[in-house]
Amino acid sequence: MNGVFTRIFAIFWKDMLTEIRTREFVFSVLIFAILELVIFSFAFSIRANMVDMAASGILWVALTFGGVIGFNRIFAVEKENARLEGLMLCPVDRFVIYWGKLAGSFTFMLAVSVVVTPIFLILFNLPIFLPRLALIIVVATIGFAAVGTLFSAVAINIRARDIMLSVLFLPIIVPVIVAAVKATAPVLAGKPWVDILTWLQIMIAFDIIYLVVATLVFEFVVEE
């Protein structure tokens, strides 16, 4: 078991080093997400009363569509120079590769959220310190990363990879997006925990389903 964690960490650390040097994931997602927020902030500044209703949706649209761009890179880097074959030759179960890549996707998406969320809160004149929002972001990001990593592997051999990832990823992730939007709205409005809890539970349930299913099917996705 110790060997499994060592190898998952080895893949994760390899991806971290690559990302630190290339900044391909975080940089592209960040620019896209911030740009979306800025555009939305101008659009809604005219009718300030709409912000309360739309703000949580705006945040999750920015993170979701930004994430799609980033997830394209997760396995694309393994396609170059046949590196995926190098990984597949390693004497590990395929789920180890999935979890290693998943750890990277989760960390990159979380890093993007750490930058994007305060910008969002400032642009929409909302309170900056919202620990419950941080919890929602962490739980939703697990689901995003679980599905995004799997479909990144699916899309690797598809010619129109960029488009196909969106087509595959977005319909599957809808329950998490809806739950995240619904949970974020009461947090931004300062409502109690009870208004958030059901949506949080739904997100956690979907996270577990996605993680279990993705772990089981990953082998069939990457095998020839």
Added chain:
Amino acid sequence: MPMNENIKASSCAIEVQGLTKSFGERFALRSIDLRVSSGEHVVIFGPNGAGKTTLVKILATLVKPSSGSVRIDDIDIHDKPAQIRHRISLVSHQTFLYDDLTVYENLKFYGKMYDVPDLEQKIRELIAWVQLESRLHNRVGTLSHGLQQRASIARSVLHDPPILLLDEPEAGLDPHSGAVIKDLLGGINSVSRTVVMTTHNLERGLELGDRVIILDGGKVVYQAAKRDIGTKDFRQVFDRYTGIGK
């Protein structure tokens, strides 16, 4: 190249029976039978599309056969592929290395994936062997293809695999890197390996192999021990069997 006769005479390292692989309607391999003894070096020739790479990828557990059986060190590739991956390594013209990591980081990554004991020492030994000491901390993307291939050869033997699969490894290599491959087949520290190699280079293949096989249209159309053939004769045989000379 001299071969370790006592190892050659020993057990069967690779046993392929009735191996067939099809991609949809197209057959890449048709009922291949192949036995490779431990320590033996088998070189597979064939024109493009003959099925050489598919055969190597099946032996490497990267591609699943459509039918037939493949046993490596008496382990069926369907049953325990992870165990087989401990015993094999693949070197191809693609290096499997990460351009944005240094040579050292790449070797360390693969060393951890293979759970190599005493990894630092092993990396030092291999880097000295492929003469990349001065480039150890250079990013792989900054190296020439020849140097990258040397780093890839070091990667391939990190876990001391007894069986080496080489798929046109010499493509685009400088003479020194070619010599490293020859050395690789000869064995490091006198450890002789079982080798299955594909190549288009008849001279190099005859030099490195104990037995040669010609694959065409997914079938073994010719095989002979190297001692039974000369380079000139083999070129004629190759042209005849593959129809290239016609």
